[in-house]
Amino acid sequence: MTRKFTEAAIAGIGATEFSKASGRSELQLAAECSLAACEDAGVDPRDIDGMITFTIDNSDEISLARCLGVKDLAYTTRIPGGGAAAAGTIFQAMALVNAGLCQNVLIWRAMNERSQYRFGQNPNQANMSGYTAGHGTGSLLWCIPYGAMTPASWAALQAGRYMHRYGVTNRDLGYVSVQQRKYAATNPKAWFYQRPITLEDHQNSKWIMEPLLRLLDCCQESDGGVAILVTSLERAKDLKQPPVRILGATQSIPYNVEVISNYYHDDLTVMPEAMGVARRLWAMTGLKPSDMQCAMIYDAFTPHVLLQLEAFGFCKPGEAKDFVKSGQIAIDGALPVNTHGGLLGEAYIHGMNSMAEGVRQVRGTSVNQVKNVQHVLVSSGMAGAILARA
Amino acid sequence: MSEPTEPAAEAAPKPTRIAPIVTPDAKSFWAAADREEFIGQKCSDCGRFRFPPRPMCPHCHSLAREEVPLSGRGTVYTWAVPRHPPPFGFREPPIIAVIALEEGIRMVSNVVGVKIEDMRHDMPVEVTFEPTMGNHKVPVFRPRR
Ligand SMILES: [Zn+2]
Numbered sequence: 152m153t154r155k156f157t158e159a160a161i162a163g164i165g166a167t168e169f170s171k172a173s174g175r176s177e178l179q180l181a182a183e184c185s186l187a188a189c190e191d192a193g194v195d196p197r198d199i200d201g202m203i204t205f206t207i208d209n210s211d212e213i214s215l216a217r218c219l220g221v222k223d224l225a226y227t228t229r230i231p232g233g234g235a236a237a238a239g240t241i242f243q244a245m246a247l248v249n250a251g252l253c254q255n256v257l258i259w260r261a262m263n264e265r266s267q268y269r270f271g272q273n274p275n276q277a278n279m280s281g282y283t284a285g286h287g288t289g290s291l292l293w294c295i296p297y298g299a300m301t302p303a304s305w306a307a308l309q310a311g312r313y314m315h316r317y318g319v320t321n322r323d324l325g326y327v328s329v330q331q332r333k334y335a336a337t338n339p340k341a342w343f344y345q346r347p348i349t350l351e352d353h354q355n356s357k358w359i360m361e362p363l364l365r366l367l368d369c370c371q372e373s374d375g376g377v378a379i380l381v382t383s384l385e386r387a388k389d390l391k392q393p394p395v396r397i398l399g400a401t402q403s404i405p406y407n408v409e410v411i412s413n414y415y416h417d418d419l420t421v422m423p424e425a426m427g428v429a430r431r432l433w434a435m436t437g438l439k440p441s442d443m444q445c446a447m448i449y450d451a452f453t454p455h456v457l458l459q460l461e462a463f464g465f466c467k468p469g470e471a472k473d474f475v476k477s478g479q480i481a482i483d484g485a486l487p488v489n490t491h492g493g494l495l496g497e498a499y500i501h502g503m504n505s506m507a508e509g510v511r512q513v514r515g516t517s518v519n520q521v522k523n524v525q526h527v528l529v530s531s532g533m534a535g536a537i538l539a540r541a
Numbered sequence: 542m543s544e545p546t547e548p549a550a551e552a553a554p555k556p557t558r559i560a561p562i563v564t565p566d567a568k569s570f571w572a573a574a575d576r577e578e579f580i581g582q583k584c585s586d587c588g589r590f591r592f593p594p595r596p597m598c599p600h601c602h603s604l605a606r607e608e609v610p611l612s613g614r615g616t617v618y619t620w621a622v623p624r625h626p627p628p629f630g631f632r633e634p635p636i637i638a639v640i641a642l643e644e645g646i647r648m649v650s651n652v653v654g655v656k657i658e659d660m661r662h663d664m665p666v667e668v669t670f671e672p673t674m675g676n677h678k679v680p681v682f683r684p685r686r
Binding site for chain 2: 273289290295298299311312315360361362363364414
């Protein structure tokens with residue numbers, strides 16, 4: 152097989168419904184969303200030759216390949232870092248296509264993360280598999296004897312110093328939630344369709360981590376699956392949908408940074424991993440923040456949206472709260488963010504549903520469509536990509 | 542600031558706190574904590590501390606290391622209280638904190654003997670120990686004056 156550098160593009164996206172009780176197995180969700188992505192692209196699922204998911208996805212590659220009738224798989228890999236893997240999957244799919252190693256790379260993430268198990272609850276003591284190697288969370292086990300047992304507790308400790316330094320209050324965070332629920336309210340696929348919230352609703356929601364995070368600062372727990380099909384730009388042009396170029400994509404894990412239990416790098420008022428992603432993406436593409444018409448930013452918890460806005464240079468350190476408050480992430484703002492409603496408003500499919508919204512914005516098919524979209528930033532903190540019109 | 546209460550004084554019921562998950566590279570840290578000793582890992586060649594413990598010095602790549610007593614003094618780098626769900630193993634919601642130790646390393650722990658309303662960033666704290674299930678102990682911190 153000859154190898155030649157090939158530009159990569161997203162040809163298809165697919166999803167199940169987003170719910171709190173899917174009523175079927177995770178493998179079935181994976182198969183359904185994967186088939187939907189192939190049908191969206193107009194690619195025969197049997198021709199998939201690369202498969203990528205998260206390390207913590209419970210469905211086996213071979214089992215899924217058997218559902219889809221995949222004839223001859225050439226490459227499989229899994230990305231660590233929980234939700235940080237979301238854009239990482241796109242990066243690695245791009246790299247496979249760039250290297251000429253695969254033609255049809257399927258990315259999937261499917262889970263019953265509400266009806267079958269819950270990330271938001273205390274860990275099952277009998278199952279400490281989340282703390283084993285391979286998930287990018289090396290120091291999580293140092294948190295457990297101290298009562299830091301949930302993603303919200305780990306995230307709060309990441310955000311506290313930043314909020315303290317810049318005087319970011321929990322009320323300030325509420326503006327992120329209110330805007331994203333506004334987007335979700337007009338998205339029929341969103342769990343919170345037609346259910347917007349006010350800042351008072353946010354302030355009246357219960358403390359999850361006092362005095363930093365309330366319930367409405369936290370993403371949902373969801374059942375569902377999302378899949379993306381990546382191929383070459385050349386091939387994508389002959390397929391069903393307008394191709395969405397992966398103009399640049401990267402991962403960045405600077406020294407002493409890890410996902411979620413991320414307390415050891417020099418300065419917790421910044422997110423060095425997102426700064427590293429930004430630096431590489433801007434260098435790779437020659438673009439700058441003002442070239443983005445909108446962004447999908449990993450929003451498991453509201454402070455992470457602020458930290459990423461600053462890391463990518465959409466505003467200066469400490470200014471993200473005012474950027475959000477002044478309406479800049481709204482549909483008519485400088486940078487509409489998470490126009491599907493995000494993980495707070497649409498569903499928590501570990502960030503993959505936000506990747507799909509980035510694709511819809513480039514295609515011009517979002518329910519909350521931004522005008523004249525040329526470039527969309529998709530970020531999951533430790534990884535990011537710039538999607539563009541072909 | 543409220544008077545710190547001595548955690549040992551209220552420790553009459555059986556400990557409910559989860560015991561630490563001990564990995565080979567962290568064994569001596571937790572073994573020392575069981576003896577109410579607070580130790581840190583230091584490079585024998587360049588003298589720098591590192592946390593969490595690991596077999597190689599990230600600065601000079603030496604494998605030579607020593608476990609040395611830490612001062613036990615530090616400050617609160619950041620903190621929060623888990624309200625929902627109540628964390629397993631605690632009768633009252635603990636104050637979870639990232640502690641900046643004098644030796645230039647940080648660790649996650651609890652601040653005890655202080656009211657939530659008296660918690661402050663950069664508050665000086667010192668180490669003490671609390672029991673866990675299975676007859677172990679973990680270092681926690683209390684206000685220092
Ligand atoms: Zn050294």
